[in-house]
Amino acid sequence: MVEVSAGVGPVVGWGILGTANIAARAFLPALRGAGGRAVVVGSRSDVRGAEWAAQHQVERSSSYDAVLGDPEVQAVYLALPNDQHTQWAAAALAAGKVVLCEKPMALDGAQAQRLLAAVPVGGLLWESFVFPFHPQTALISGLIADGRIGDLSEIISEFHFQVGSSANIRLDVARGGGALYDVGCYPLRLGRLLFGAEPVRASGNAVFDGVDRDMAAVVDFPVGRLILSAGLHRPASTFTRIIGTAGELRVSNPFHPRGFDTVELWADGVQEDSWPAAAGSAFQHAITHIQSVITGSVAPQHLATGDALAQALAMDLVRASITDRLSS
Known part of the structure; x- marks a missing residue:
């Protein structure tokens, strides 16, 4: 009740x-x-x-x-x-x-x-x-829809942070640990959201130490590509570039924006506009x-009933590309 x-x-x-x-x-x-x-x-x-x-x-x-x-x-x-x-x-x-x-x-x-x-x-x-619920995501989607960067063609997105303890569950392969599962999933979810489509190909690689502690991949969509980088052993960064035919958005934190985070609009090497993150965490x-x-x-x-299967299949695609590279 x-x-x-x-x-x-x-x-x-x-x-x-x-x-x-x-x-x-x-x-x-x-x-x-x-x-x-x-x-x-x-x-x-x-x-x-x-x-x-x-x-x-x-x-x-x-x-x-x-x-x-x-x-x-x-x-x-x-x-x-x-x-x-x-x-x-x-x-x-x-x-x-x-x-x-x-x-x-x-x-x-x-x-x-x-x-x-x-x-x-x-x-x-x-x-x-x-992050899809945060007003910043609506801002980004609106700028793209309004043609402020031209046609969206490429997203370059990273999510890195440092795991402090060797006993951290993120480093346990049996529990579903690793960089792709923990943080690589975020750029992939962002790419699927902004391109409004599902990936068709991926080419990835990873450094393994029990789990994939650092990974990167190029993920092709029908209308563009995502270049993602994720890992568990370097200073925190979620910097993302959302690039179109006429400009780009530079986003300091598309996933969990805080008050000091920004979305910047750039064209021809010049910053044209900037927006601070709205109040309230993405979780809130x-x-x-x-x-x-x-x-x-x-x-x-x-x-999740409308999205989680497609997200899991996109993760499968990236993970398989890493596995195939390692086994070849």
Whole structure:
């Protein structure tokens, strides 16, 4: 049941599966900014769950199954290791919950297809690519549609950061670790969104140290190409160039823009215009949308049922190009 606060309106109750850093650092602040309620966190360890709930101002802790059975939980944020996403997303949907599942939702196209086939009629599932909900993405799409850069022909996009510990789960191949799964998926999702099409070819390479710790690929679309670079072992950068026949957009952070990030319009080597990022994190804008869907205010956008399989197949294409190169 959705709680109603006096003078505020419906408040959506959320459960969290997993105690990953992204839940504490990104999801919970965004949830509070969006006016949601952090009801319960699920953990495999009673002690860990109770400590995490107290530290991050979540009302209580419990098991995964108990979170899914909690009548005060309308929506579930799934922050488990990559190899557990489809299992628990399916369980949450079967329990009647709205689901926001961390990316990648599935490790390959076959997994994605099985999960999506099990979504009940009326079920609501989102993969946690939250940047499409941020106003900056609408700005970029509008500038392209208005012809400000001419015809879109190329996107050059990177997503790098440094993993601090050798025990980090991102470095565990058995849990779905690696640069492509963790951050290479973002430029690929951006390319699919802006080109409005699916990739047809890819040529990639990677440096492996248990997992692909650094990777790059050229991904061909019917009307252009994406050049992506991603990795887990260098200073953070998400710089992206969106290039057309008459100019380009230079975007400091298309994925999780903050107040100091910008979109710049350049033509003939001259900066013609610049826009600061709108207020609110991408997570906050996504959660606001999901809660508005739950309370009946808006129709859902960017549902995984319409996008996640195509994203998984695009990931398969890039990963296969790396595997083929390594085996040749």
